[in-house]
Amino acid sequence: MRNHQVVSAWLEQELAAGRLAIGSRLPGERTMAEQLKISRASVREGTRVLEALGVVRAGVGSGPLAGTVVTGNPALALDSALRLHVASTHLPIRDIVETRLLLETWAAAHASPDSPSLERAARLLDEMDQHDDGPAGFLERDALFHVALAEAAGNVLVGAMMGSLRGSIEDYTRRLTAGLPDWTATSERLRREHRAVLGAVLAGQGGRAADLVRDHIEGFYRESGVSA
Structure with a gap:
């Protein structure tokens, strides 16, 4: 499994277990990298793939719209x-x-x-x-x-x-x-x-x-x- 696919597999498990749902915010890039034991670049790449698939929406900056949120599109x-x-x-x-x-x-x-x-x-x-x-x-x-x-x-x-x-x-x-x-x-x-x-x-x-x-x-x- 490629490193960026680890992010997709992890998210699938979290959704299936009910620990994440539509509207949930993903952990920060550093936290996910440490948890999944992959590089931050791999986390970033995995997140971009999921965003292209309509599974998450990545926000920038700070405030309520910042961070990566699980969507359903x-x-x-x-x-x-x-x-x-x-x-x-x-x-x-x-x-x-x-x-x-x-x-x-x-x-x-x-x-x-x-x-x-x-x-x-x-x-x-x-x-x-x-x-x-x-x-x-x-x-x-x-x-x-x-x-x-x-x-x-x-x-x-x-x-x-x-x-x-x-x-x-x-x-x-x-x-x-x-x-x-x-x-x-x-x-x-x-x-x-x-x-x-x-x-x-x-x-x-x-x-x-x-x-x-x-x-x-x-x-x-x-x-x-x-x-x-």
Whole structure:
């Protein structure tokens, strides 16, 4: 095990044992180096890796914001990794589509009509109607809308996974729109489908919402030339 990995293994043990939790502050760099029997440079490197993974937030200076605090942002690391793999074609678009179908149909079927995230979803649809800023603006709101729907299911991991997929979804859907014959017609159809999905969720019709989401996702990719 490399020295900087010792920090990750130690933190995992502390979290599992309940000695640390979200919001807890890590010991100082010198204290950790002595406790783990590694150099302060290794502690620093390990902390930076954990920060990149969204596990901790490192503060600087003095005062209440200083020090390294345990956070919970798994989407941060997943987002960066997925975008790099999609860009390098290690994750084919078809695989992303299938993953979306698995996550989003389940989330739509289990979404709570009372979830606050549905209010955000509705606002995003209103913004789509109010702002005609082309495919880029539309697809940014589209990705956020789908994340909000996933979060309405109340499953933290599913929400984090959809949040991490957001950047990748937005990037490759933007590329796919270049091959669409009529963006105006497509965007109008997507708007109608978004409203239908949200309406089904708000009405507590989980099964219908799941079917609508599946048709919505598959329809866009078929039109773009990607088989789901």
